[in-house]
Amino acid sequence: MHFIDQARIAVKAGRGGDGIVAFRREKYVPAGGPSGGDGGRGGDVLLVADANLQTLLDFKYRRIFEAVDGRRGGPNRCTGASGDALRIKVPCGTEVRDARTGILLGDLTRPGEELLVAAAGRGGLGNAHYLSNRNRAPEKCTEGKEGEEWLLQLELKLLAEVGIIGLPNAGKSTLISVLSAARPKIADYPFTTLVPNLGVVRRPSGDGTVFADIPGLIAGAAQGAGLGHDFLRHIERTRLLVHLVDAASEAVLSDLQVVERELAAYGHGLERRPRLVVLNKIELLDPAELELLRAEVEGHCGRSVLAVSAATGSHLDSLLAAVWRELDIGAPRETEEPVMGEA
Known part of the structure; x- marks a missing residue:
């Protein structure tokens, strides 16, 4: 289809x-x-x-x-x-x-x-x-x-609570295929994902949460470069962004900043959306290298950074726990009164 x-x-x-x-x-x-x-x-x-x-x-x-x-x-x-x-x-x-x-x-x-x-x-x-x-x-x-x-x-604009973003080949499709029943195309070359993929991930309570794998962003995506401009709109409805970064890249900080700039350039409040920064492909690094890299990225972001391996399934439980925690923090309270003028 x-x-x-x-x-x-x-x-x-x-x-x-x-x-x-x-x-x-x-x-x-x-x-x-x-x-x-x-x-x-x-x-x-x-x-x-x-x-x-x-x-x-x-x-x-x-x-x-x-x-x-x-x-x-x-x-x-x-x-x-x-x-x-x-x-x-x-x-x-x-x-x-x-x-x-x-x-x-x-x-x-x-x-x-x-x-x-x-x-x-x-x-x-x-x-x-x-x-x-x-x-x-x-x-x-x-x-x-x-x-x-x-x-x-x-x-x-897709209705998904969690959007998985990142540069091409960061491992987004692999992650959503491991977490859910979605079966996107996965290959070792850029722009494998040409359309957003949706997957439902079960919470411990049994409820389903929709995750969206957004096609890779590149520099200039907000101005129409690559595929990102066509699909940035699908992030607008998400409550939480999972920013996946290839830990084996030669320029991890640069990769991280490229996506951050595109979110800011696109606007619509995406740069202020709750976001989890996740280092992926940690199986390719030794523990000492990973700790140095993690400290460097945390220094840039000013908050803790998660490290996972979508290919081996390592630390995915910690990632999901952080996702559920962020969603629960941002969930509207039942006792809150709606603001006048809001739907």
């Missing part, structure tokens, strides 16, 4: 049905009066968040969506049938914007959540609406209104 996280679609709500001009024609009912019915309302267009979808691939093959028009009114004051609403399924985590202005229209994050993106046109009025003491036989009716029509930009 291809991972598509951006799409542009056109949506058009249904047109309202026309009202009609009609008069009662019944035996023994002289001058029956106007009886033209109203037109039916057109169908709305709504986007619906579906937990079973993980990509916007469907919109690669279909880009135009039109709801059903309302039917015209009938005699005997019969209202025309309304058009059925068109519900378009999108993955949870989809942001919806007006493609022309970039204005955010909605953010669908919860399964079943709906967003009205095009309102249907109202039905026209039949001549029965224009009956008055001065006009007993009106021959006036109105046409149905056109439904709204919009060009929308859909942008998927």
